[in-house]
Amino acid sequence: MDEVTYQGLIDQVILILKGKQEDLVGILKQQMYEESRAMRYEKAAKIRDRIRAIEETVEKQRIHSMTFVDRDVFGYYMERKEVYIEVMFIRSGNMEDVASYHFSTNHNTIEEVFRSFLNQFYSQTRFIPSEVIIPVESADAKLLEEWLSERKGKKVDVIYPQRGDKVRLVEMAQKNAENAYMVSRVHEEDFARTLHSLKETLKLKQVPERIECFDISNTFGKQAVGSMVTFEQGKPNKSRYKRFKIKTVGQIDDYAMMYEVLTRRCKRAVEEGDLPNLIVVDGGKGQLGVALKVFEELAIGNVDLIALAKGRTESSVTGEKIGEQVFVPHISEPTMLSPSAPELLFLDKVRDEAHRFAIAYHRKLRDKEYYKSPLDEILGIGAARKKALMKCFGSIEGIRNATIEQLIEISKLPTKQANDIFNYF
Incomplete structure (x- = not known):
């Protein structure tokens, strides 16, 4: 099975897990139609059988109740120290959507995990149903009922069904x-292969399970950050992350x-054994x-190093996009990846994440500098007096042109602060 086909199957599984079976059936029907038009009838028949299997599964999972009750139904799966929680949102008796959550148990029992999870889950602004159905018995079920009922404005039942x-x-x-x-395991295994391939392709000493990437951002040398x-x-x-x-x-x-x-960064990492x-550095050979x-200088020999440099946008010969250049130590020519x-x-x-983080910090410092006022340099002029001065005189230029008498009379400043402002300008 090639990578594109494999990824397509994974995407289909994800659609099912998200409760979007009808979307998937629509996609598959279009594929079946295209295979039939191309007279690939065997492939079309296989897609038809897959559609039937999905529709049968949907029918089995379609929940319908004569009472049309709104419910949130919780389930979980634990593997070692990891827990996966699934929520089915049933509205008016029909399952409308699902949501998945994944986190570490931190050595807590499943009862403790659910107690904490449900508190956080319903603390957010979200619809509260009439019934909350949970997969574990909870000593706090009554307290949760009272809290949810108060938030909803009517009775909510928390049920551990038998x-x-x-x-x-x-x-x-x-x-x-x-x-x-x-599905998560498939993605993790797939990505593990990517990391091992990266090690082989770039001839790294070790699998890059932990990567630190650095970038610089500045405007003509000003407000420079890393x-x-x-x-x-x-x-x-x-x-x-560090700034x-x-x-x-x-x-x-x-x-x-x-x-x-x-x-x-590296000096501290060497001292703390935290390399x-x-x-990865953003840039070329330089x-x-x-x-x-x-x-x-720091005698670092057990860490791999590469530099990323943007390649040309497209090839003048083929018109195709050219991959970026990856530079590795002691090799003059860059490695070109597809x-x-x-x-x-x-x-x-x-x-790109390092670049985004650098720009965000640079913009924060730049904005802080932009909004900085000369009044910030004068002792005794806090936010309230600065606001009052701007209100009275309209601008920094108006304050600059004011006399000591005007500063005292118009803005009601003490004599000392009025003199300090007058002398500053």
């Missing part, structure tokens, strides 16, 4: 949670800025050389 249709609802949610786990983002097992870990305000470089010099940021598997200098290669798509994602 028999009947509601048990079958929970079993269905449990099965959906297990399916969510299976950013570091961390990806672990292919996922961003925002708790490990750096450039301290030692006052002019436009991206190399010197990158040197400062890498030195500050990643791979460091930035790679800067990073190598830092590695040499624009559609999973390895490059992942590296682009990491670099």
Whole structure:
């Protein structure tokens, strides 16, 4: 099975898990029609059988009650220290949607996990149904009922069913949670292959399970900042993101800025034994050389290093988009990866996140500077007096042109502050 077909099947499973079976059936019917037109009748027949199987499953999962009760039905699946929770949203007796959640149990029991999860789940602004059906017995069920009833404005029942249709609802949610786990495992295994392929393609010393990526952002050398983002097992870990305000470089010099940021980060990482598997810098050979200098100065030898440089948009010969250039130490020519290669798509994602984080910090500092007032430099002039002065005189220029008497009389300033403002301007 090729990668495109494989990914297509995964996408179809995800649609089912999200309760979007009708969307999937529509897609498959279109595919069946196209195969029939191309006279590939065997493939069309297989798609037809798949449609029938999905429609039968939908019919089995279609919940209809004469009471038309709104319910949230919870199920879970645990694997080692991970828990997958599935919620089926039943409205007027029909299952309208599902939602999946995944997190670590942190050594808590499933009862403790659900107690915390339900409190957070319903703390958000969301519709509260008449019934909440849970898969575990909870000592706090009555308290949860009272809280939800108060929020809804009418009685809400929290039910741990023992028999009947509601048990079958929970079993269905449990099965959906297990399916969510299976899909997650497929994605994790697929991504693990991408990381191993990245190691082989770029001839890295180790699988890049933890990556730190660095970027620089500035406007003509002003408000210069650096950013570091961390990806672990292919996922961003925002708790490990770091921002750096450039301290030692006052002019436009991206190399010197990158040197400062890498030195500050790597020096601390060496001291704390907290180095990643791979460091990525945004830039070409020049930035790679800067990073190598830092590695040499700090005697870092057990960390892989690469630099990403944007390639040309398209080839003048074929008209196709050309992949970005990946520079690795001690090899003069860059490695060119296909624009559609999973390895490059992942590296682009990491670099783009570092770029976004750097720009966001740079914009924050720039805006802070933009809104800075000369009055901030004068002792004794706080936010309230600054606001009053602007209201009285209309602008900084109006304050600048005011006499001491006007400052005292119009804005009711004490003599000392009026003199300080007059002398400042």
